[in-house]
Amino acid sequence: MRPGEGGGDTRRTAAGQAMVELQANASAAGGAMVVGLSPLSETLWRDSKALPGAGASALIGDVSARLTWKDLSVTVALGPGKTQTVLDELTGYAEPGSLTALMGPSGSGKSTLLDALAGRLAANAFQTGAVLLNGRKAKLSFGAAAYVTQDDNLIGTLTVRETIGYSALLRLPDKMPREDKRALVEGTIIEMGLQDCADTVIGNWHLRGVSGGEKRRVSIALELLMRPRLLFLDEPTSGLDSSSAFFVTQTLRGLARDGRTVIASIHQPSSEVFELFDMLFLLSGGKTVYFGQASQACEFFAQAGFPCPPLRNPSDHFLRCVNSDFDKVKATLKGSMKARKGTVLDSGGSQASFLMQAYTLTKRSFINMSRDFGYYWLRLLIYILVTVCIGTIYLDVGTKYTSILARGACAAFVFGFVTFMSIGGFPSFVEEMKVFQRERLNGHYGVAAFVISNTLSATPFLILICFLSGTICYFMVRLHPGFEHYIFFVLNLYASVTVVESLMMVIASVIPNFLMGIIIGAGIQGIFMLVSGYFRLPQDIPKPFWRYPMQYISFHYWALQGQCQNDLQGLVFDNQYPDQPKIPGDFILKYIFQINVERSKWIDLSVIFSMIFIYRILFFLMIKVNEDVMPWVRGHIARKRIQKKDSGPTFGKTPSLRGYVVDPELGPNES
């Protein structure tokens, strides 16, 4: 039995079994029914733009996707006046029910061709030529076509079933009954052969989960939920051992046999994997080397004088040989390009409402955090440990003369270093950010739902962490006695930790890279700490830049100002010498710590809460800017570069295929 399988969830197992039977019945009936769905869902299923055609039969016929591309060229802008032709006048097609392999040496343009066909080229890349869907020019978008990237961006703490289940809730229409969504999830699990690991977690750095091949299949399953008619996969077998690669490709072949059009870029498949492909598009230096039946490629190469030696893997052989018989391919294709005009594929993003998205994202994020040892449990432990250390060092700090500095240092450490530890949540934010980008819950609502869910899901954990560690610290150090002072201390701690989290999320939205994000986050916080008023007194901090505006945008400054007031105001301290009068806290605040006692500590706290709000808005805006504005800016810059290049000298032209001499044993050499 696999970990997590348990055997307790008999209902699910029964549902799975039912789906197998239903699928078998459906196949027996020629695939004429949409398996396991109620009449309402069946109608929704057929009517919905996002769910075009489920099951084998629905895909074949008027909703099938026939993709053709003609004289497709892609040029990328590399720098001022520098461009590169990555794809050079490629022509080809992909039929419904077929599995097409895009093959070629590294850098030959496989991923670029896949991106161009899927309509997701980088902003600095420009495409000419036509990509036709069922004989018409159409923008391929989410829902009509699915794209599985090389990276499996999944949440490591969720099981396979949960991962697919949440994705279904996030994207399928609210009107579809839950049981039908569940049936669809179970059907997809079966379709992708994931039954055995359905209750196993995906896995992450500290959690052993499903295998690499199973992860790939989960990524494909997530895209299949929307029943796309066209499926693009970028190197679906990369990083897999030969048996996993075979199984993944076999699954893709099964999906193609259900009437889908499946196109996958693949580097160097084994002969068994290669045999599973129907069509082969072989590229070299951005040009077509071979396009046709994969099974006839060996013969084609043999006729051209490059027979595949016995026992050699055909794909190895093809990659070594380069054939320039492009005209023949073009002629073969001429007829197929005149295919009758068919249905325009509808596009559509998530069909779930804003509330459903916000609710599902919050629940999923909450479950993820509660299972994520690093984000929550380890952090809780370290917070408690550190606050016990603080409590021991400043134990019963008292009101002696030396306690004045001790109280200030204690506050600076708690609101500087302890809140700084919130940076530990960054890997979790990056993971969620990447999953969000894969899910493409586009539009203002999708982004708003993501931002809200992030805030809501983290709140209970942060409250608990701050309540526990704040209470330990407050009572061990014996800070200013009184309920109001205790509550202020805990709230100030909560606000400070949350504001750091919010800042880190803004950083994650711009730089979704663990190491870089943590270094940048640590740097920003270090600077904020420096101007907090503890390391240099507030009025001594140089005015331009450091005081205005840096000090005022540093949340450490507001947290420390508030806490010092909370801790010292109303207390009386011993003087340096016993014969001198006692020193009131207000005097210390005003003349030693240079704190404005006229301003209420609650105002300081409100400023931090406002900062949390501002950071969340900034988080929303950054995602929108990244989604909507940045591609436009990059595209504009690249266009300018290409225009400059066109009027200047030529650089970086891809070498012509005709410039190659082919040695059947050694492969191509440039002459």
Ligand SMILES: Nc1ncnc2c1ncn2[C@@H]1O[C@H](COP(=O)(O)OP(=O)(O)OP(=O)(O)O)[C@@H](O)[C@H]1O
């Ligand atoms: N947006 C881009 N900007 C700059 N160069 C690009 C861009 N897209 C592709 N290229 C260049 O085009 C060439 C082909 O890249 P592509 O990723 O399509 O190749 P590939 O065949 O998929 O390679 P691999 O098998 O190594 O992934 C490479 O030299 C790459 O650097």
